[in-house]
Amino acid sequence: MSNGGTVCRPLPRQYYDRDTVTVAKELLGCLLVHHSPEGTTAGKIVETEAYLQGDPACHAARRMTPRNSVMFGPPGYAYVYFTYGMHYCFNAVTNSEGVGEAVLIRALEPTEGIALMQRRRGRKNMRELCSGPAKLTQAMGIGIEHNRLDLTGARLYICQGEAGAPIVTATRIGIKEGTDLPLRFYLQDCRYVSRK
DNA sequence: ATGCAGATTGCA
DNA sequence: GCAATCTGCATG
Numbered sequence: 001m002s003n004g005g006t007v008c009r010p011l012p013r014q015y016y017d018r019d020t021v022t023v024a025k026e027l028l029g030c031l032l033v034h035h036s037p038e039g040t041t042a043g044k045i046v047e048t049e050a051y052l053q054g055d056p057a058c059h060a061a062r063r064m065t066p067r068n069s070v071m072f073g074p075p076g077y078a079y080v081y082f083t084y085g086m087h088y089c090f091n092a093v094t095n096s097e098g099v100g101e102a103v104l105i106r107a108l109e110p111t112e113g114i115a116l117m118q119r120r121r122g123r124k125n126m127r128e129l130c131s132g133p134a135k136l137t138q139a140m141g142i143g144i145e146h147n148r149l150d151l152t153g154a155r156l157y158i159c160q161g162e163a164g165a166p167i168v169t170a171t172r173i174g175i176k177e178g179t180d181l182p183l184r185f186y187l188q189d190c191r192y193v194s195r196k
Numbered sequence: 197a198t199g200c201a202g203a204t205t206g207c208a
Numbered sequence: 209g210c211a212a213t214c215t216g217c218a219t220g
Contacts, residue, residue, distance in 0.1 A: 049203070057203070059216095067216060085213025087204050104203060134204050174203050198220080208209085 008033065010157035016075035020094040020101040024050040025185050027092070029161040032108060035154070036141045039116045043108030043130050043140070044161055047186040047193045049172045051091070052101050056177035060100025070148050071100040078156060080137070080147040087134035090142050092151060092158065106133045106173075106184075108140075109192040116141075132194045 008031060016023060025048075033042040051058040059081065060071040070079045071093055079091040079102050091102035108130035110117055117129045117139035130136035137143070142156070151157050166188040171179055173195060186193045 051203075059203080062217090065216070081203085082214070083202060084204050085202095085215080089203060091203090106203085132204070172203070176202085198218105200216105200218090202215095205212090207211090 008159040010152045010154070010159060011076075013074070013076040013152050016092060016094045016151070017096060018094065020050045020052055020103060021183065023092070023094045024048040024103045024183070025167055026163065027103060027105070027158065028167055028185060028187055029163055029165055031111065031159050031161050032105060032136075032140065032157075033112075033159060034140045034142060034156045038141060039113050041110075041113030041116055041140050043110045043112075043136065045105055045107075045158070046109050046190045047105075047107035047184070049104040049106055049185070050101070050183040051104060052183070053095075053099055055181065055183075057172065057175040057181075058100065058102075058178075060102075064100070068100065071102050073097060073148075076151050078142075078146050078149040078151055080142060080144055082144055083134075088137040088143055089133040090137050090140075090146075104133060105136065107131050107186070107192050107194045108136050109190065110139070127191060131192050135194075 030045050059068045074097040077093045091104050093102050095101045129139045168188050169182045170184045172184045
């Protein structure tokens with residue numbers, strides 16, 4: 001698969017083994033790819049949020065539990081959680097093993113498998129396919145079965161995209177604590193961001 | 197054992 | 209504005 005000449009190979013583990021805010025910013029413009037039994041879907045990451053150790057909004061802020069344990073493991077793995085009784089959200093585990101941090105992928109610009117995304121979402125409008133953390137998991141066919149999946153593998157991964165586009169830094173959405181922290185990042189002037 | 201709030205979404 | 213719908217976690 002090619003993407004305008006961009007090589008599409010999974011980002012290596014050491015990419016994720018860095019400061020989580022840095023990874024959250026650099027993931028903007030990268031491509032999230034899922035080769036599923038139903039077909040391949042992919043989209044450009046246009047919005048992310050960082051969740052840090054010592055951050056009250058982070059699922060790993062307290063002790064380790066079965067749900068959040070993958071966040072404490074080695075970087076470069078998927079953390080998929082189920083919420084509100086009906087939605088899944090996708091994160092990439094970052095920073096060193098033992099540090100409970102991750103980047104939430106909040107929005108994508110659909111680039112491949114759009115018909116499949118439309119079918120999964122029950123929506124036609126391009127802007128309603130991946131403009132939200134639970135929308136994109138539905139469109140991409142990502143569920144709890146992908147929790148703990150190795151993102152350096154061939155099935156579900158992120159590959160390098162074009163960097164250098166202007167980034168907006170803002171506060172995170174949908175949380176009660178830590179709302180003052182500037183840990184949300186999105187591509188400026190992008191129509192596929194969940195909310196400005 | 198029981199209760200509650202949640203990194204959301206879609207419809208009234 | 210609010211229901212949908214399940215799980216982790218705190219409390220008794």
